[in-house]
Amino acid sequence: MPDNSLFIRGKGSLFVALLVYVDDIEVTRSDLAIIEEVKKQFNTNFQIKDLGPLKYFLSFEIARQKKGIGICQRKYGIEFLKDTGFTDSDNTQYRKTVGKLLYLTITRPDISFATQQLSQFLDKPTNLHLQAAQRVLRYIKAAPGHGLFFPSSSDLLLKAFSDSYWGACIDTRKSVTGFCIFLGNALIS
Structure with a gap:
């Protein structure tokens, strides 16, 4: 099911994505000039306020570092x-x-x-x-x-680990299974 609040546009190596939620819009890109162009277009039709780099959105706090994004x-x-x-x-x-x-x-x-x-x-x-x-x-x-932390320099290798403990649940005596999935060194699930 598509997300009606996420808009993506790309051409060649250029890419821009807009995430809209009520009166907040987050923009990401492959080139900073594209963001300036998008902001200029929005500002001609709407009164917008540029809050700078993304730090907080929908209860998520985002911290950028040279090593990656937390x-x-x-x-x-x-x-x-x-x-x-x-x-x-x-x-x-x-x-x-x-x-x-x-x-x-x-x-x-x-x-x-x-x-x-x-x-x-x-x-x-x-x-x-x-x-x-x-x-x-x-x-x-x-x-x-x-x-979570997503390193900026990491391979795109998908790794998954799982484990089971047969009959381990003290309430139901059912087995307990756990898993974790990494994209590079970043835990994604």
């Missing part, structure tokens, strides 16, 4: 921790917490397994599930800026 959801994670403060067995709060944890796994694959386990008990969470969710929140609090 992406995390630090601010989202901190706000999430502030909103959570739950102590009783409230299904609505538990669901909200697990939903936000699921969104946070985009840049925090280190919490994917725990979040997946918590999401299995959305209907009737017990105090043990609430304690487990609070443990994940404490883990996030210890390193809210933890995220």
Whole structure:
């Protein structure tokens, strides 16, 4: 299914992509002159404000370095921790917490397994599930800026690793399987 908010144009080695969300537009390119041309065209029809290089978009924080690009959801994670403060067995709060944890796994694959386990008990969470969710929140609090890093100089070799632990789940006695996929040295899934 195509993403109706992503527009791409390319000709030869030139490339430009626009990502539009409500009143925010992010532009990337293969040549800086193309961005200047796009901004000039937009400015003739709309009043735009150039915020410079991308640093924050849809709760993602982007940090550029010579070695590559880091992406995390630090601010989202901190706000999430502030909103959570739950102590009783409230299904609505538990669901909200697990939903936000699921969104946070985009840049925090280190919490994917725990979040997946918590999401299995959305209907009737017990105090043990609430304690487990609070443990994940404490883990996030210890390193809210933890995220993904995409090195600028890396091969485009796709590598995948998986492992299984037969009958390992203490709740269901089902097997547990995990995987990670890298593009070069960057974890992508």
